[in-house]
Amino acid sequence: MSKGEHTKTRILQQAAELFNQQGYAGSSMSDIMRVTGLQKGGIYNHFPSKDELALQAFDFAIACVSKHYRSALRSKSNAVERLKAIIGVFSNFADNPPIQGGCPLLNTAVESDDAHPALRKRTQQAMNSWLNLIRRIIETGIAKGEIHPEVNADEMATIITATLEGAIMISKLYGDSIHMQRAVNHLNQYIESYL
Amino acid sequence: MSKGEHTKTRILQQAAELFNQQGYAGSSMSDIMRVTGLQKGGIYNHFPSKDELALQAFDFAIACVSKHYRSALRSKSNAVERLKAIIGVFSNFADNPPIQGGCPLLNTAVESDDAHPALRKRTQQAMNSWLNLIRRIIETGIAKGEIHPEVNADEMATIITATLEGAIMISKLYGDSIHMQRAVNHLNQYIESYL
Ligand SMILES: [Mg+2]
Ligand SMILES: [Mg+2]
Numbered sequence: 543m544s545k546g547e548h549t550k551t552r553i554l555q556q557a558a559e560l561f562n563q564q565g566y567a568g569s570s571m572s573d574i575m576r577v578t579g580l581q582k583g584g585i586y587n588h589f590p591s592k593d594e595l596a597l598q599a600f601d602f603a604i605a606c607v608s609k610h611y612r613s614a615l616r617s618k619s620n621a622v623e624r625l626k627a628i629i630g631v632f633s634n635f636a637d638n639p640p641i642q643g644g645c646p647l648l649n650t651a652v653e654s655d656d657a658h659p660a661l662r663k664r665t666q667q668a669m670n671s672w673l674n675l676i677r678r679i680i681e682t683g684i685a686k687g688e689i690h691p692e693v694n695a696d697e698m699a700t701i702i703t704a705t706l707e708g709a710i711m712i713s714k715l716y717g718d719s720i721h722m723q724r725a726v727n728h729l730n731q732y733i734e735s736y737l
Numbered sequence: 738m739s740k741g742e743h744t745k746t747r748i749l750q751q752a753a754e755l756f757n758q759q760g761y762a763g764s765s766m767s768d769i770m771r772v773t774g775l776q777k778g779g780i781y782n783h784f785p786s787k788d789e790l791a792l793q794a795f796d797f798a799i800a801c802v803s804k805h806y807r808s809a810l811r812s813k814s815n816a817v818e819r820l821k822a823i824i825g826v827f828s829n830f831a832d833n834p835p836i837q838g839g840c841p842l843l844n845t846a847v848e849s850d851d852a853h854p855a856l857r858k859r860t861q862q863a864m865n866s867w868l869n870l871i872r873r874i875i876e877t878g879i880a881k882g883e884i885h886p887e888v889n890a891d892e893m894a895t896i897i898t899a900t901l902e903g904a905i906m907i908s909k910l911y912g913d914s915i916h917m918q919r920a921v922n923h924l925n926q927y928i929e930s931y932l
Contacts, residue, residue, distance in 0.1 A: 708900055724899075725895065
């Protein structure tokens with residue numbers, strides 16, 4: 543990695559953590575200069591605008607989170623174990639998120655849906671990938687006889703995602719992981735009821 | 738209501754809808770002037786600061802949402818019917834929210850948790866009231882033999898809340914109420930499994 547690429551990655555990492563905690567609208571250019579230790583020119587060298595930095599920082603945050611899922615899935619082949627592994631990775635995000643500030647999908651969806659069409663579109667794409675990941679695990683599980691054939695994979699993907707995202711919101715609001723633990727227990731029972 | 742009180746209520750209503758869509762950090766004083774049609778002085782007449790307006794507008798939004806729940810609960814005495822009535826009211830928020838922008842509890846929790854301690858505290862209080870409302874319905878239902886005595890009311894309150902809040906996030910992200918409908922079906926089955 544060249545020095546320029548190294549600087550660019552460092553800006554993305556630091557901006558992603560700033561945006562994930564304060565929001566895009568809540569992060570001023572001087573906040574970005576403060577967390578990166580760079581002058582405005584040093585940032586504009588790599589990103590033509592704050593909006594472009596926002597989009598790329600969101601992609602960076604999602605890639606960072608995805609890496610954790612892929613690594614947890616690597617050793618698991620059974621569909622039920624794969625779903626539980628994903629739920630287990632997610633459940634750590636309340637206390638110990640890969641990107642400070644919790645789940646970038648939740649945070650950016652809430653901020654962008656009525657306010658920022660470009661960022662909303664990017665968040666829809668990231669949500670598509672996430673829902674597809676879960677749906678494919680379920681469909682493969684059905685094909686292999688590991689999950690009941692009458693399960694609707696789209697419905698199950700919605701329920702798993704909604705429960706986890708809502709639970710991280712409540713746990714982060716209180717600074718108390720009990721809500722996330724309850725969500726994990728509920729989802730594990732829910733999945734087991736469809737074997 | 739005096740003319741001054743009337744103006745104050747109108748500012749709260751319009752600011753609550755603005756904040757619920759654009760966030761507190763994403764709403765500038767000129768946005769607030771635009772939606773209210775008032776000069777800065779006219780707003781500061783009623784609210785000493787944007788932060789104080791934010792706190793009072795949040796309370797206004799929560800009171801507005803609560804009115805819908807109380808009205809849906811009025812005619813129901815059975816605990817299961819009461820839970821389903823609350824879930825039914827919430828499920829309309831994706832398409833037809835009482836305050837434009839979706840659920841103020843979700844939106845303000847996500848924005849404030851790492852960024853705005855005073856607003857976060859207010860959101861914790863509103864979440865306490867909401868979780869207590871659900872928990873009391875469940876506890877009364879257990880006492881009256883309408884809900885299985887082994888149900889943990891705190892756990893059920895978390896699961897209902899997390900699932901609904903996560904589902905409104907996904908449905909609003911896509912502008913598609915299917916995710917909310919799936920959450921409602923899931924929760925109704927979940928509740929019925931504990932009769
Ligand atoms: Mg929003
Ligand atoms: Mg936050």
